[in-house]
Amino acid sequence: MRTGANSYFPRVKRVFPLIIVLISLSLAGIVYIQYSWLKNVMLVQQEQVRHKVREAVDRVADELGAYKGASAASGIGGARTFPGFDSRLDLPHTYTISQRFTAQEIYEKIRREFDAQKLDKVPFEFGVATNLNGFYLGRRSNRFENWNADSANHYQYLRPINPPGSSAMENLVPDEILIVLIPSVESIVNMQLRSRIALAVLFTMIIMAAFGLTLYTMFRQKKLAQIKNDFINNMTHEFKTPIATISLAVDALRNEKVQADVKKLSYFSEIIKEENQRMNRQVETILKAALLERQEIQLNRKELDAHQIIQDVADNFILRLQEKGGSLELKLDADNALIYADEVHFSNLVNNLMDNAVKYSKENVAPRIQLSTRADDRRFFIRIEDNGIGMNRETLKRIFEKFYRAHTGNIHNVKGFGLGLSYVKGVVEAHQGHIKAESTLGKGSAFTMDFPLFQEQES
Numbered sequence: 001m002r003t004g005a006n007s008y009f010p011r012v013k014r015v016f017p018l019i020i021v022l023i024s025l026s027l028a029g030i031v032y033i034q035y036s037w038l039k040n041v042m043l044v045q046q047e048q049v050r051h052k053v054r055e056a057v058d059r060v061a062d063e064l065g066a067y068k069g070a071s072a073a074s075g076i077g078g079a080r081t082f083p084g085f086d087s088r089l090d091l092p093h094t095y096t097i098s099q100r101f102t103a104q105e106i107y108e109k110i111r112r113e114f115d116a117q118k119l120d121k122v123p124f125e126f127g128v129a130t131n132l133n134g135f136y137l138g139r140r141s142n143r144f145e146n147w148n149a150d151s152a153n154h155y156q157y158l159r160p161i162n163p164p165g166s167s168a169m170e171n172l173v174p175d176e177i178l179i180v181l182i183p184s185v186e187s188i189v190n191m192q193l194r195s196r197i198a199l200a201v202l203f204t205m206i207i208m209a210a211f212g213l214t215l216y217t218m219f220r221q222k223k224l225a226q227i228k229n230d231f232i233n234n235m236t237h238e239f240k241t242p243i244a245t246i247s248l249a250v251d252a253l254r255n256e257k258v259q260a261d262v263k264k265l266s267y268f269s270e271i272i273k274e275e276n277q278r279m280n281r282q283v284e285t286i287l288k289a290a291l292l293e294r295q296e297i298q299l300n301r302k303e304l305d306a307h308q309i310i311q312d313v314a315d316n317f318i319l320r321l322q323e324k325g326g327s328l329e330l331k332l333d334a335d336n337a338l339i340y341a342d343e344v345h346f347s348n349l350v351n352n353l354m355d356n357a358v359k360y361s362k363e364n365v366a367p368r369i370q371l372s373t374r375a376d377d378r379r380f381f382i383r384i385e386d387n388g389i390g391m392n393r394e395t396l397k398r399i400f401e402k403f404y405r406a407h408t409g410n411i412h413n414v415k416g417f418g419l420g421l422s423y424v425k426g427v428v429e430a431h432q433g434h435i436k437a438e439s440t441l442g443k444g445s446a447f448t449m450d451f452p453l454f455q456e457q458e459s
Contacts, residue, residue: 016218024211030207038193054157068163106128126178126181129176131174144181152184155184161176304338336455345430348423353424381450396437431452433451435449436448
């Protein structure tokens, strides 16, 4: 099994970079195509806007040119005088466009042509310049001067207003120019395409998010595969020892001398029973972790004396610590130790943390554990410190992950499935509590937990 796993991961390591490169190239290609498409569409749209503006202004200029130079007797519009234009434009018997039409009338003509060209949402300003020993502005819109001064942000189109070629007044009236200003063509196109641009950006972001999610899923699957492989190896190791012991005990029971000796028979039967219980406990550990993950574990919460439970767990560890020359110091300083918790699970999590403190002690160094408590008005705090091997930052970040164990090569000097601290964290959070781990490599670790006090629950 290990050989298959070892051959699997190098293949994964080779495939992952290739997949990442291919997806990155595809994403870059899609983004480039989107950018090129938008750029080309904008260029085409800008040219269309310019063409439509020219078309609209040309039609208005041709329409106005039909009136250019007409006199009162001509029957075209009649002779009218208008306020607001330069008196020097008042020529006998002829009328300029500025004399014949008001600014509002010219505006309406331009607006009508803009609407016909589907430029109804495009604002504009206009002016009519007349050449009389130099050009003078006659009729103009209110903001024409301001827009004309800001040439960087406005597009200008000029069109001479010429009378019809067959008109008798063609060479007798002053030259006039219709000037139309609109905002920059780029800004108009941007406004017209903003929905498309927004959709393009949205879909590009979706594609990038999908790319990120794909990478995250791939790395997570790789991580889960590694965890599964480690778990299977740990489980195999944990079960092989009791199975081998039971097998040896069964072989011994088959021996006629053993069968004739009641004491030996009882001894080997007890070994089988103990090893069977050991495997049952391991199976229960796995099942509890699975139930806790699915949040199916049932808590029988009630008023508990946390100090009494801690003392009971500590008593079970005294002999074990004494075998290693270790010590356990209890500082039960909490004024209020009545908590609202499940007795079995609370006892298990204290037992698990103290068991870890013993298992991860230094070689040839007596383990020293200190358990202290305190309380405030609302919560009960427990802190368990040891002088063990400690953890580095990477391990400290992942110790509460299910099946995670610090890598120590293939040496199984510490037994377990990597479920203990995951179970502890799950139980603490199920009690609406918090857990914090601190550790320094080579110096030891400390775990701090808090639980709600019983009276807080009652209130």
